[in-house]
Each structure stands twice: as C-alpha cells, then as structure tokens.
Amino acid sequence: EVQLVESGGGVVQPGGSLRLSCAASGFTFDDFTMHWVRQTPGKGLEWVSLISWDGGSTDYEESVKGRFTISRDNSKNSLHLQMNGLRTEDTALYYCAKGFFYSESTTFVPGGMDVWGRGTTVTVSS
C-alpha cells in the first residue's frame, strides 16, 4: 500500500524549532519529487516546499525562505522539514505529499500531488 506518515508536530513557542518527518512506503521513493503543504482554517491549503528526487533541487514558499529547510534521506525513504524561527502564522496542519508527473510531448510535467499523508499539527503559541 502506498503510504505517507508524518510525525514531529507539536506545540512550540514563537521563535522555536521543530523537525517534521514523513515516512514513505509502497512506492519507489527516490523516483519522485516530494512536497510539504500546510492547511489552516483561515488560509486554506498552502504549498510550503518541495525537493527533487535526488535532493539536488529545493524550493520554498516566500514566507518560509531562510527559516525552513527541506531534506530527504532516500536510503531511509524519509522526508524532513526543519522549521526554525517559528511564527504564530506557521500554525497549521502540515502534510507531506508525493509529486505526480505526467508525460507531455517529450517531457514530464507536474500534475499535482497524488499521495498525501494524514498530516501532523504544528501549533506556535506563547
């Protein structure tokens, strides 16, 4: 069964740090781009970060640049998000998600995210 399981969420004070993890199973992890997406009642779904299959390329949503670091360990089928300098506005349910690509002409293009975990909750509060 294809599965993603997040862990590492919790309650932290503003300025604090957390490290989220995502354990992948049921698919060839190192073939796929992976993402972190967060969700809040007020702002809905928000893409946070991605990492390419080999970890060689990463990208971040503007508000987390310089504070969050995405990484992966393909030997352990795991994805991580190191979150430093946390702010109250980072409070959310954090999902890891598998990137989906489809063939268009002679290339593969992003088609969304086809496997999601159940999420882990991060609460930033004093």
Added chain:
Amino acid sequence: DIQLTQSPSFLSASVGDRVTITCRASQGISTYLAWYQQKPGQAPKLLIYAASTLQRGVPSRFSASGSGTEFTLTISRLQPEDFATYYCQQLSSYPQTFGQGAKVEIK
C-alpha cells in the same frame, strides 16, 4: 504569485444535481491545473490533472475543462460521497498556489 479564485465558495445542492465550480487564474497557466477533493478529517485527493484528465479511479461523473485563465470542474450527478470541499491548484509556476476552496453541502 499566481492567484486562483474559485466560485462559488459555497454551494448547497441535492443528490442527483449537476454542479459546476469555476477556478480563475490571475494569469495564463495553459492547462497546468489540478483539482482535489477534500472530505472533513481527510487529506486532499487528486481528482483531475492537466486541467481535464481524470486521475485513475475517479468516477466518470467528474469532468473538467479549461485552459489559460478559466477552468471548470463539473459533477454530473451529485452522489452522497461527493459532498466535500474542492480545490484547484496551478502547477504552472512556483509557488504552486491553491484556490480558496469550494464547499459543496447537502441542501
């Protein structure tokens, strides 16, 4: 960043109804658009990619179309399990933004 605006944000419908949700992009995104369904307490589920292609396993009562800046998701005959929130997402450029969601509730 590319903004996506969904309409309506909320709609009330009955089983068997035909429902259409619109997603408008602030700039052209070709067909780099996905649609997701999210039920309470669950993660989003990919329904549609490339603006109009059904993901494997998605019932054929779901269809979608559009390109450029205007896209639609249609459910031809609403079933009880379709009551959920639907999101569009653009894949044309980073950040890969989502629409604000369209909640379909039972009338």
